Amino acid sequence: MQYKIDLDDDTSDLLGQLSHLTGLTPGELINRQLNAHHAEGYELLALIAAHPELREHAANLFQSYGPEPMSVGIKHIAPRGYLTLSERFEHEMSKVMNVPRTVS
């Protein structure tokens, strides 16, 4: 998929220099940078999927979060007891790892 995006001067300059340094295209560089933040995006989408009523809060959070991590912001707006994807993963992992092995 192709997007036409406007970059500010600093970002454009940085991308140009990194592109020159690495041989990667600006598109590839942007993909790499965004890949590192996929989990945060998915966390937000998972929250909206579970609580559609928080859509507006989630949008505000995305626009204003930082320097604290997205997960902290999600905890502020989510109902008590809501588990983020990472927390659910940790729970599942612990469950699998803590079951004693049955010897067949």
Add this chain to the structure above:
Amino acid sequence: MTSRSPAEDEAQGFASLASLLRAVAPEKLEEARRRVVMQSREELLFRYRMAHIEGKRVIALLMAEALVRDGVPPFVWHDALALDGLTVNQRYDLFLADVMWLRRWYRDHDEIVRYRRCKIMLAGADHSFHREAEFAFYEGKRPAWKLVASLSLTERQQWDCAWLRSTPIKKRAAATDAVSDLVFKALQDDVRMVRRTITFGEAEALATLHRRHTLWRCSRMAGSASPTEIAARFEQMTGTPITRQAVAQQLEKIRTTLRKMEATS
């Protein structure tokens, strides 16, 4: 998002494992990988099977990574798991595990593969590997035999795999399974006749029985009667090394038992 039950899976269709992986924070994944590498082979197999059955796809993948690295081929993981009636996502995960195995243990295989995208899947960087694997799998619409052909897999490679198998290999595996209980019984009867001593008690007799049965299964998978090849298979299946001399000796005993079984049936 990290896991769905197999029933939910079936209802919701194909879900990209790469997307599920990306949904977990990288530091959490790394922490989980550190826990997984501490596990023994048997622990890994047990936890892999549990995660696979329960649809915990990301966790199963982490276990799979460790099993591949430890040299345990996918067919061993699925030795105790049914392979029929799988959901599209379970089939994809099996396919991906087979490809992971091929990438790690047949590093030059991409050189004989004709198709560019298959070559990238076998030898490309990690991110392109997931992309190409999803393309090849085509949401479950491409059958295993077609992928086996596209990847020009040898018989040995297909025996290593759990899902990437052509019809002839599947039929041979099914034929082995069909007579497995009968052979086990014959071997059991034979071992029962061996006189027990201080050094050969019930525990040793049971170990001998399982060793012979496993060696028989390995011999059915090996392309030749080579004890070296059968010894390698045995180590893959059990994690225990065995010399080719011991294999040759045991195979002779197994053949004698099976000849007796055929004569009496």
